[in-house]
Amino acid sequence: MSPTTAARPRRADAARNRELLLRAAHAAFTERGVTASLDDVARAAGVGPGTLYRHFPTRDALVLAVIDDGLTDIHRLGTELLAAGDPLGAVREWLRAYIEQGAIYKGLAATLASPPSPADGAASTCDQARKAGAALIVRAVEKGVLRADVDPDDLLDMAAAITWVGEQPDRDPARCRRLLDVFVDGLRAPVS
């Protein structure tokens, strides 16, 4: 699926360069995190730095374009879970997927927490994904399985924050899963 954050190039060579850049960026981000040198990315893609900037005017634009498919998956998962039952389990499962998505590149948590709004005013894929998660949280609160004082944005921020914890040195993925479980558990409505 094509990202909503960047126009699809019309010329064949431009489309090809875009694809090469995305592949090179994925490799570089995987190895060195989202702060990887953009010069290196351009070199690995076999294009000049100017071409990279033409396709992706900011680092965040490149990062979000690279994970666009993943964010689409998160969005779809959210709508599917909303259609099914189990409001609390849905929140848990979606948050887990959101956190896992953030864990693929070091430094990604900040971009997920504050995705730059696209210039055209449309909602970015990241925004759409987060909205799907927020809808699940709202339902869980309305159904009375999450505490009434839970704010969807707060919960999304905390999920990104847990991803951030996983980016720190010497934290294993198990710690993030445990943090999420402990956290969601603490937000369950008391069975009064």
Added chain:
Amino acid sequence: MSPTTAARPRRADAARNRELLLRAAHAAFTERGVTASLDDVARAAGVGPGTLYRHFPTRDALVLAVIDDGLTDIHRLGTELLAAGDPLGAVREWLRAYIEQGAIYKGLAATLASPPSPADGAASTCDQARKAGAALIVRAVEKGVLRADVDPDDLLDMAAAITWVGEQPDRDPARCRRLLDVFVDGLRAPVS
């Protein structure tokens, strides 16, 4: 109080340069966050870049030296709260202070969460502060006011993560306080 992370210079001009660097770094970090240019810091202090590196071999060393007094305060607060009663309130108050300390410079959360261990093997001021907090958490668990599955390191990580949330664009301090309250509330032992 002198930091444990760097040797105190013997010569008067060296001690003075160290002080000038700390002041300049504080100003730069306040304005631009902990990623402020070290060249700028050296220039503002009126010394060459080599002098900065001689006093503070890494950026983290400089950052931790600048906030050393603040960390000492956090440490002292921890020991005082441990001597007094109210195990749950003590944890809450200490975490609030820890989070506020992390909020003084943008980007500080990561350093607080993973302070580099000093070469001499001694505990850094940051380590000592965190240990004081961990002791409060352990007591609260033992007294049965926090859930038994709460791990001190997990809680310290979550506090740093909340600080990190506050570093993101468009999050006001009220959000961090609310996050901490919601979080600690969720970790309270059920009054069975």
Added chain:
DNA sequence: ACCTGAACACCGTTCAAGT
């Protein structure tokens, strides 16, 4: 319409020369 790559500014880090 798009690409190239030189050019510029900036930054981190080291180190030879100095006092």
Added chain:
DNA sequence: ACCTGAACACCGTTCAAGT
């Protein structure tokens, strides 16, 4: 023992020239 500042490598970003 400590300082200076030149030097080097690297990176982000722009833009004139090209196709």
